[in-house]
Amino acid sequence: MRKQVLSTSISVGLATGLYGVSFGAIGVASGLDVLPVMLLSLLMFSGASQFAFVGVVAAGGAPITAISSAWLMGIRNSFYALRLTSVIGPRGLLRLLTAQLTIDESNAVSAAQGESRMQKLGFWATGVAVFIFWNSATLIGALAGNLMGSVEQWGLDAAAAAAFLGLLWPRIRQNWQLALLGAGIAIATTPFLPAGVPILLAAVVALVPFRGAK
């Protein structure tokens, strides 16, 4: 049981690592230096928020748009934290570390376990594995990004799109109308609005109540 949780954690860490190479390469391709790209992975440590941030920067958006896109993208971590409070029960300063490791992957692996001891192990093992792989991969991607030519040639832009689709997939069945609408609005307004704003606009459609939406 323990072994199984640890092996899941490591394989999730490896998968995120791959997409971390994409992030590093896309980060430098968007015009950032290696240091800010690394700081995003170390400090922000939330893939979708980081991609949203560099996406806005790449398209020449304003800093406030980059910050708010990343911020809005991070809302869901708060809900993972709410769930994890009862599982991990962190006290004092440990809360600060627990909070930093609270991401899609650590919550998902933890939630997939039955016993509460394994839920706890799943959170920590996945959180730490993803942190290590994600940051080393970002560094590799950022350093190699300058050397290996275009991000497009290696399909790394497509890897990032596929990775988002993978995160969206388990949620799409219940909310497919909303997903289509969000994607449609983002695409349709992209030619007319400053970078990052279409993503924020897609968030606004989440306010619209849907029949059957949960």
Added chain:
Amino acid sequence: MITTVILASLAVYSWKLLGYLVPQRFITDSFRGFSERVTVALLAALVAIQGLTTDGEIEFDARLAALAVAAVLLALRAPYILVVIAGAAAAAGLRMLGL
């Protein structure tokens, strides 16, 4: 740019920490539902922007095929890492063929 990165990181961190500080009874089901919808809408928008636009223009290229490959693999319950690799490989392969 470093300042912007740090501010944005603090903004994202504030959500993570908030969840550990707020007493659970303050979180209503409707707020939970709203958060799920925001996530879905944002992820869908990111898929669309990352997959179908370039520099503020709509562009259908090898990424569209990569997304189709990823969707098929996801429907077949393939592991996440395989989905990401296949997406990259599909786009890289098509571009190598000059498509």
